[in-house]
Structure formats: C-alpha cells, structure tokens
Amino acid sequence: MQQGLLPQHHPLRQWPAWRTISALMFREMSTSYGKSPGGFVWTILEPVGGIALLTVIFSLAVRIPPMGSSFALFYATGLLPFLMFLDISKKVAQSLQFSKQLLFYPGVTFVDAIFARFLLACMVHAMVFVIVLTGIIWYDNVELIVNVPLVVLAFLMSGGLALGVGCANCFLMRRFPVWANVWAIITRPLFLISCIFIPFDSMPEGFRTVLWYNPLIHIVGTNRSGFYSTYRAEYVEPIYVVLIATVLFGSGLALLTKWHRDLAQR
Incomplete structure (x- = not known):
C-alpha cells in the first residue's frame, strides 16, 4: 500500500520508523533464510545437534544429570540462552556492515538497522526455544511444571545483554577492526565458564566469587530455575545484568550517534 493512500491517522503513518524496521527485517529474512539450503531449519539443527552431542558424551561418564532426570533438558536450559546471546550480539554488531548501502537513504538510520536485526533474531530464538525444549520434554517424557515468567525473564535478560554488547x-569493531579478533579470543572461554555443564552452586566456593561477575551465569541460572521447581538460584541478580546491558547499550548508542556516518563509509 502506498503511503499516499493511507489515512492520515493510520498507525503506519504515525510510526514511519516501524515501516523501515519491518522492511529491513523482511530483507534479512529473504537474505539469511531464503537463499541458503534448508534456510531456517539449520537454525534449529545447530542447538539440537550440540545438545545431542553433549548428552551422549556426558551420559557415558555420568549416570545422573546434575539436575532432573534428562541430560538433554539440563544442557538445553543452559545452552539455548548462551547461544542466543552469542548469535544476537554478533548480528547486532554487524548491523552497519549488513545494511551499509541502505544507510545512505534518508529514511534509514543506523538505529533502524540495529533494531531490525535485533528483533528478527529474538523472534527466531523464541521459536528455537519453544521447538527445542518442547521436543526434549516430549521425547524424554519429562514431567515438570514450567515457571513461564522466569523463562521469559531469562529470555529478556539474554536478549537485552546481547543488544548492549x-x-x-x-x-x-568498525572503529577498531582488530577488536573483532580480540573479542573472539575473549569470548572463547565463555562456553566453559557460563555454567552450561555444571551448576553455579556446584562450583568451588573460591571460584564462585569470581564467576559471579559473568552476567551469563545469572541468565542460565534464571532459565534453569524456571524449569526445575526445586532449584533455588539465590545467587541470581537480574538487576546486575540489566545494569551491564544498559551501560553498554547507552555507551554504544552514544558513540554510534557521533561516528556512524564515518563508520558506514568504511
């Protein structure tokens, strides 16, 4: 529908930024999922394959998972928010590069590019969460009561932290290209120190003091407490994660506001 044909008070005319964001989201859907073989299916198969591999390896060494009776569910509740954080933060970080040519149009801003990638990635991971966890619960015949508000809180914390980072x-990464290599080195140990394999409470006390400052610990703990009713993640502080996400997002947005025109031309 052309803009001139829309009523003056139509919501799409009152919120032009949403039209731009929606267009950018549809563009990425066709680019990222429409051209590759399998498309969206590979987004589901990646966490499923990782969880299956972890389940097989650790079930051979340990008869009982650290929580509950299902190895797959235990690892999924830790791995899914972790993968969500990595994927969304990477996509947001590449927003200027991905929409570089479109930023020269007057109706497209770098904020539109960031939120388009962020919202689409959140929608994809929400579907991954539901499909993978529902499949595991059905396949392993797990009986549990899911605390939906806690699971949603963990999802929002992971998405918010990913947006900030x-x-x-x-x-x-655009201002200092070497930072991409530095960041890859920094994040490599996160897979081992985010309590995906071992609950935070089972870590040595001295190590826990340092490990607590990893915000992913709080996200994983919140998500697991939503699936295991007897698990009390008393160490979790959502405000800590929100504070880090807010500071990083505000700082990044301020710097991009000042430098985005120069960075878009690189």
Missing part, C-alpha cells in the same frame, strides 16, 4: 561492539 552488540551495540558497543558495533562501534568498536
């Missing part, structure tokens, strides 16, 4: 990295 991605926005800061969007500036740093």
Whole structure:
C-alpha cells in the first residue's frame, strides 16, 4: 500500500520508523533464510545437534544429570540462552556492515538497522526455544511444571545483554577492526565458564566469587530455575545484568550517534 493512500491517522503513518524496521527485517529474512539450503531449519539443527552431542558424551561418564532426570533438558536450559546471546550480539554488531548501502537513504538510520536485526533474531530464538525444549520434554517424557515468567525473564535478560554488547561492539569493531579478533579470543572461554555443564552452586566456593561477575551465569541460572521447581538460584541478580546491558547499550548508542556516518563509509 502506498503511503499516499493511507489515512492520515493510520498507525503506519504515525510510526514511519516501524515501516523501515519491518522492511529491513523482511530483507534479512529473504537474505539469511531464503537463499541458503534448508534456510531456517539449520537454525534449529545447530542447538539440537550440540545438545545431542553433549548428552551422549556426558551420559557415558555420568549416570545422573546434575539436575532432573534428562541430560538433554539440563544442557538445553543452559545452552539455548548462551547461544542466543552469542548469535544476537554478533548480528547486532554487524548491523552497519549488513545494511551499509541502505544507510545512505534518508529514511534509514543506523538505529533502524540495529533494531531490525535485533528483533528478527529474538523472534527466531523464541521459536528455537519453544521447538527445542518442547521436543526434549516430549521425547524424554519429562514431567515438570514450567515457571513461564522466569523463562521469559531469562529470555529478556539474554536478549537485552546481547543488544548492549552488540551495540558497543558495533562501534568498536568498525572503529577498531582488530577488536573483532580480540573479542573472539575473549569470548572463547565463555562456553566453559557460563555454567552450561555444571551448576553455579556446584562450583568451588573460591571460584564462585569470581564467576559471579559473568552476567551469563545469572541468565542460565534464571532459565534453569524456571524449569526445575526445586532449584533455588539465590545467587541470581537480574538487576546486575540489566545494569551491564544498559551501560553498554547507552555507551554504544552514544558513540554510534557521533561516528556512524564515518563508520558506514568504511
């Protein structure tokens, strides 16, 4: 529908940024999922394959998972929010590069590019969460009561942290290209120190003091407490994660506001 044919008070005319964001989201859907063989299916198969591999390896060494009776569910509740954080933060960090040519149009801003990638990635991972976890619960015949508010909180915390980190990295990686290599080195140990394999409470006390400052610990703990009613993640502080995400997002947005025109031309 052409803009001139829309009523003056139509919502799409009152919120032009949403039209731009929607168009960018549809563009990425066709680019990322429409051209590759399998498309969206590979987004589901990646976490499923990782969880299956972890389940087989650790079930051979340990008869009982650290929580509950299903190895797959235990690892999924830790792995899914972790993969969500990595994927969304990476996509947000690459927003300027991905929409580089479109940023020269007057109706498209770098904020539109960031939120388009962020919202689409969140929608994809929400579907991954539901499909993978529902499949595991059905396949392993797990009986549990899911605390939906806690699971949603963990999802929002993971998405918010990814947005903050991605926005800061969007500036740093474009302004200082070497930062991409530095960040890859920094994040490599996260897979081992985010309590995906071992619950935070089972870690040595001295190690826990340092490990607590990893915000992913709080996200994984919140998500697992939503699936295991007897698990009390008393160490979790959502405000800590929100504070880090807010500071990084605000800093990244301020720097991009000042430098985005120069960065878009690189």
